[in-house]
Amino acid sequence: MVLLGHPSVMIMRYNFKLFAKLPYFKNYYEEIVENSRALYGFYRKHIQEYKKKIDFTSDAEPADVCEAYLRELKKMEKYEGEHYFTEDQLVGVLADLWVAGQETTTVALAASIIYMMLYPEIQSKFQEELDQVIGSDRFxxxxxxxxxxxxxxxxxxxxxxxxxxxxxxxxAIKGYTFPKDTIIVPQLSVVLRDEK
Structure with missing residues (x-):
């Protein structure tokens, strides 16, 4: 995640291959490719191991998204029409869940805990609101x-x-005109801290 947030990599994001041969950017490109190759290889290896453990003849409830996907993929092997259930697609799903789900959730929770520790008065108000709205008997x-x-x-x-x-x-926004197909990169920290 640190690599993807590096300013040089941010410049490359729109078209990585364009930067692949440029001297300064080449090392970043190669590192991203190698990291991706290793991560996708990790997913593929574990998918193969996982497939060996699943009893596809059982109608048991899937334990997780990977098992649910593999069960659906097995059903689709008999399907004669076009479908998009493939192991490559599963690798993409797992990558999305990891990058967009696990990593960001972990960082957000850790930062939230730190803020609660730094501002105990807010922590008290937060707890009071949870007690009033949610109580203690449900999620x-x-x-x-x-x-x-x-x-x-x-x-x-x-x-x-x-x-x-x-x-x-x-x-047109506040006197500035943005033509069709303009790339926009929302600055979340600015938007989220706007009083309005």
Missing amino acids: VTMDDKPKLHYELNRIATNVSQNVFHRTTKEV
Whole structure:
């Protein structure tokens, strides 16, 4: 994750292959390719091991997303039409879950705990709100979100910017015109700390 946040790599994000042969960027490109190769190899190895453990004749509830996907993939082997269930696709799903789910969630939780330790008065208000809205007999659900006003992710952002977006038409904002197909990179830390 540190490598992907490096300013030189951020410049490369729009088209990595374009930078592959440029002297300064070449080392970053090669490191990203090697890291990706190692990570995807790790996923592929574990998928193969996982396949050996699953009893595909059983209708048991899948233990996790990997097993659920592999069970569906097995069913699709009999399907004659076109489908998109492949082991390569599963590797992509696992990579998405790891990068977008596990890593960011872990960092966000760690930062939230640090903020709670640094600001015990906010921690008390946070706990009071949870006690009033949720109580102690159930888990928080998405339906509770409008009633919960303390939101640590606004302060404890773990990424400085969002993924690249593109304007789909010409847009004018506060006197500035952005033509269609302009690459936009939202600065999350600025947006999330806006009082409005």
